[in-house]
Amino acid sequence: MTDAPRLNRQVCFALYSASRAATAVYRPVLEELGLTYPQYLVMLVLWEDEPRGVKELGDELGLDSGTLSPLLKRLESLGLVERRRSGEDERRVAIHLTAAGRELSSKAGALPKRLAEAAGLTADELDQLHNTLARLTAALHNAR
């Protein structure tokens, strides 16, 4: 097969596999909360600070309105957020947490610990991995 690139050498595939494996570990726990992983990410951002506009959320997560608009409607129909048209700027839609949305944060606290346990890596290794991934992501974004 001459010099065809090999699957098991590709860092890109390693990232793709690891990412899916990690969200698969989260999935059953998130299912109890009634959330998908991307919905959980949006809630994480809102738990840090709210209200936020759709664009702000998109900047934090690297997602666009094509992904977020329907996702936010689902969160709203779950009763976790409210979407309010901004008074000052009628283009903006501010995403507010409801009481239920705020409460969910305590139930979600156990998640990162869960992943760390399943990861089979030392705390140092996890830290280094996180650091490398952050640098990698930044470099890849610059390279576009």
Add this chain to the structure above:
Amino acid sequence: MTDAPRLNRQVCFALYSASRAATAVYRPVLEELGLTYPQYLVMLVLWEDEPRGVKELGDELGLDSGTLSPLLKRLESLGLVERRRSGEDERRVAIHLTAAGRELSSKAGALPKRLAEAAGLTADELDQLHNTLARLTAALHNAR
């Protein structure tokens, strides 16, 4: 927000972001070949050895028939593979490369190099990242 988990601490989010950033670097190059990233992965497996059953492909990539069946039909309609019902076992569908599918491998050779350049990491760091990710993925699969 008390002790709510913070987005920028989460290894899972770092994996999710890095994975999307990496496939985004591949995307414009793959577009020239007429492939999506998952389609490229399937071709990588077939370039190593063919024909392969749907289940074999799924084992290599961690995907099920719900993802692969329609994907393989698209590859077939692109003229890159052929799906043939196996004679010995009528349940199996063997995926064969066409001449065009085999030829595409040479055009795809530049891809991994492209990512390595965009990554902004040393060869050592890339190697270590790959190693860590492989161990992580394996551990996460065992933890399920």
Add this chain to the structure above:
DNA sequence: CGCCTCTAAATTGTGCACAATTGAATTGTG
């Protein structure tokens, strides 16, 4: 003011991921 440009969010359309189910072929077991 009128017009142009820019921006925010939503919509449309394609293609994964993944759970759950279905249908057909094969295998194991009594």
Add this chain to the structure above:
DNA sequence: CACAATTCAATTGTGCACAATTTAGAGGCG
């Protein structure tokens, strides 16, 4: 051999990603 259990692939349905377009509002400028 009969038949239950298993296996393989396809299908159905939901929910992301992401490109491209649309709609509406804000802001700048002559």
